[in-house]
Amino acid sequence: xxxxxxxxxxxxxLTTRKxxxxxxxxxxxxxYIGGRGLGVRLMRDYYRLDPFDPAMPLIxxxxxxxxxxxxxxxxxxxxxxxxxxxxxxxxxxSGEFALQMKRAGLDALMITGEGSEPLFLSIRRESxxxxxxxxxWGKRTDSVFSAVxxxxxxxxxxxxxxxxxxxxxIMISDGGSFGRGGMGAIMGAKxxxxxxxxGEMKTGIADAEKFDMASRDVIRLLNASxxxxxxxxxxxxxxxxxxxxxxxxRMTPTANFSRTFFEKSSNYSxxxxxxxxxxxQNGCCGFPMRCITTSPSGELRMPEYDALSxxxxxxxxxxxxxxxxxxxxxxxxxxxxxxxxxxLSAWGEIRGSFLAAxxxxxxxxxISSKCGFGxxxxxxxRRMAEKxxxxxxxxxxxxxxxxxxxxxxxxxTALSFCTSNRGGCHQSALAISHxxxxxxxxxxxxxxxxxxxxxxISEDSIAAADSMAVCRSALFGASLEEYSELLxxxxxxxxxxxxxxxxxxxxxxxxxxxxxxxGFKLADDxxxxxxxxxPGSGGDGIEIPPLEKGKFLEELGKYxxxxxxxxxxxxDDAAFLEKQP
Numbered sequence: 171x172x173x174x175x176x177x178x179x180x181x182x183x184l185t186t187r188k189x190x191x192x193x194x195x196x197x198x199x200x201x202y203i204g205g206r207g208l209g210v211r212l213m214r215d216y217y218r219l220d221p222f223d224p225a226m227p228l229i230x231x232x233x234x235x236x237x238x239x240x241x242x243x244x245x246x247x248x249x250x251x252x253x254x255x256x257x258x259x260x261x262x263x264s265g266e267f268a269l270q271m272k273r274a275g276l277d278a279l280m281i282t283g284e285g286s287e288p289l290f291l292s293i294r295r296e297s298x299x300x301x302x303x304x305x306x307w308g309k310r311t312d313s314v315f316s317a318v319x320x321x322x323x324x325x326x327x328x329x330x331x332x333x334x335x336x337x338x339x340i341m342i343s344d345g346g347s348f349g350r351g352g353m354g355a356i357m358g359a360k361x362x363x364x365x366x367x368x369g370e371m372k373t374g375i376a377d378a379e380k381f382d383m384a385s386r387d388v389i390r391l392l393n394a395s396x397x398x399x400x401x402x403x404x405x406x407x408x409x410x411x412x413x414x415x416x417x418x419x420r421m422t423p424t425a426n427f428s429r430t431f432f433e434k435s436s437n438y439s440x441x442x443x444x445x446x447x448x449x450x451q452n453g454c455c456g457f458p459m460r461c462i463t464t465s466p467s468g469e470l471r472m473p474e475y476d477a478l479s480x481x482x483x484x485x486x487x488x489x490x491x492x493x494x495x496x497x498x499x500x501x502x503x504x505x506x507x508x509x510x511x512x513x514l515s516a517w518g519e520i521r522g523s524f525l526a527a528x529x530x531x532x533x534x535x536x537i538s539s540k541c542g543f544g545x546x547x548x549x550x551x552r553r554m555a556e557k558x559x560x561x562x563x564x565x566x567x568x569x570x571x572x573x574x575x576x577x578x579x580x581x582x583t584a585l586s587f588c589t590s591n592r593g594g595c596h597q598s599a600l601a602i603s604h605x606x607x608x609x610x611x612x613x614x615x616x617x618x619x620x621x622x623x624x625x626x627i628s629e630d631s632i633a634a635a636d637s638m639a640v641c642r643s644a645l646f647g648a649s650l651e652e653y654s655e656l657l658x659x660x661x662x663x664x665x666x667x668x669x670x671x672x673x674x675x676x677x678x679x680x681x682x683x684x685x686x687x688x689g690f691k692l693a694d695d696x697x698x699x700x701x702x703x704x705p706g707s708g709g710d711g712i713e714i715p716p717l718e719k720g721k722f723l724e725e726l727g728k729y730x731x732x733x734x735x736x737x738x739x740x741x742d743d744a745a746f747l748e749k750q751p
Contacts, residue, residue, distance in 0.1 A: 202676075205638065229281075242640060337550055423479065423484050423574055425518075499531065504538075640653055
């Protein structure tokens with residue numbers, strides 16, 4: 171096996187309590203690299219299954235750059251089909267779990283089946299231990315991490331995952347998570363409480379001199395990036411630095427996206443957090459960006475931007491302590507704070523009044539335990555709104571609740587919510603890097619012209635980065651050019667930017683094919699009507715008009731043509747999948 175890869179996948183069947191190691195063909199590793207790409211390729215035989223079918227796998231995949239000293243690369247991808255959206259779904263997290271899985275000699279871990287009782291997996295290089303987990307069932311994630319800390323890095327679910335809440339995350343012992351999409355509910359259906367992994371293997375590097383040179387280039391660019399290392403960047407404040415920036419752009423989703431400006435957002439801004447808690451910045455393993463904000467002791471991890479904004483402006487809450495508490499409740503219950511807050515906001519508009527802080531606290535507990543009306547809220551905003559006869563008030567695409575950037579304020583971002591294979595997500599293209607983070611603000615943020623082509627290129631780049639184990643935030647400074655040099659140095663395989671773009675396109679279009687085969691089409695690539703009919707909150711010389719639906723659809727059609735799709739956003743070539751490696 172070439173450098174960078176171990177060439178091994180561990181396949182675990184919870185039903186039979188058996189496991190086996192298999193060799194991954196070298197050509198597949200070269201073509202799909204690892205991470206998201208490898209996970210998507212391994213889904214080929216399973217994508218038509220119901221998410222809760224015992225045969226549906228949870229696929230964890232590492233990549234060649236993981237567990238090297240390459241900057242910002244200790245990232246792991248999880249791929250399956252989301253029970254919330256029914257789309258093929260990838261999620262990623264950085265930190266010790268990714269490193270330990272790679273050090274255990276694994277490029278991928280596939281978990282199938284369903285335990286007859288609650289189980290916990292302990293994975294070492296050659297062994298898997300199936301540990302009865304009844305004493306841990308019903309426990310919060312922080313309690314689980316404390317109980318099994320001697321076993322290595324841990325991924326676990328809380329009560330939300332156990333109870334099949336469609337908003338459930340899989341939480342990681344060092345503070346990260348596999349977020350969005352309800353992957354924790356799949357783990358709960360499998361009666362798998364958690365996974366611990368520990369290893370000592372090293373990742374080989376084919377060309378150490380070239381690797382060191384490319385690493386220095388990446389670090390130089392990250393240090394030069396205003397967003398990463400500037401005086402108000404994520405290395406000083408974490409992603410909470412976006413609170414004031416997005417407010418200045420007049421695109422803060424407020425009161426279930428009925429407005430785009432929240433007068434009291436400064437109460438939970440980066441400066442408010444630092445002033446209140448004297449926070450410090452930390453980073454994931456091997457990350458030069460210090461974008462994790464914690465209390466000085468490290469005990470309290472501050473929420474990321476989307477969670478801050480959605481429990482804040484989206485729900486008309488301006489109390490910082492309450493917002494942090496809501497996010498902590500979600501973390502301990504193993505629940506996605508972004509989708510949960512968006513679901514609460516939709517319910518607030520439906521019932522005619524948004525929940526007060528005390529109501530939110532108790533309602534979060536009801537959602538995670540599926541008690542009372544919490545059972546309906548546990549379905550996510552779209553299904554909840556449908557049950558109440560107000561589907562139009564779910565601010566989601568493909569049933570995934572939108573993040574904390576109002577689409578009326580940045581048209582490429584608006585389009586990216588719809589073209590994302592996951593559902594309403596900005597991470598698949600990171601159009602915000604062009605439309606929101608740049609200074610001065612680009613004048614074309616209120617134009618659809620050319621955005622389809624820009625999105626296609628960006629989506630391919632992000633898919634390639636996810637497959638190399640590169641943190642998406644690193645792309646605000648470095649680029650595929652530098653990381654292609656790193657990948658080539660590690661593996662000894664020649665990867666150019668062009669080859670990485672082609673790889674990213676193959677991955678992205680395979681995901682799209684899976685979705686189309688499961689019935690997704692043009693009608694699923696549309697924003698809620700609110701954004702086409704209602705203006706945002708203008709001010710400070712900025713007007714936020716409704717999106718023009720005709721121009722939106724025109725650019726979406728151009729995007730389809732660029733992607734080689736038909737007018738319905740689907741494939742005329744039924745044999746597309748068979749033509750892929």
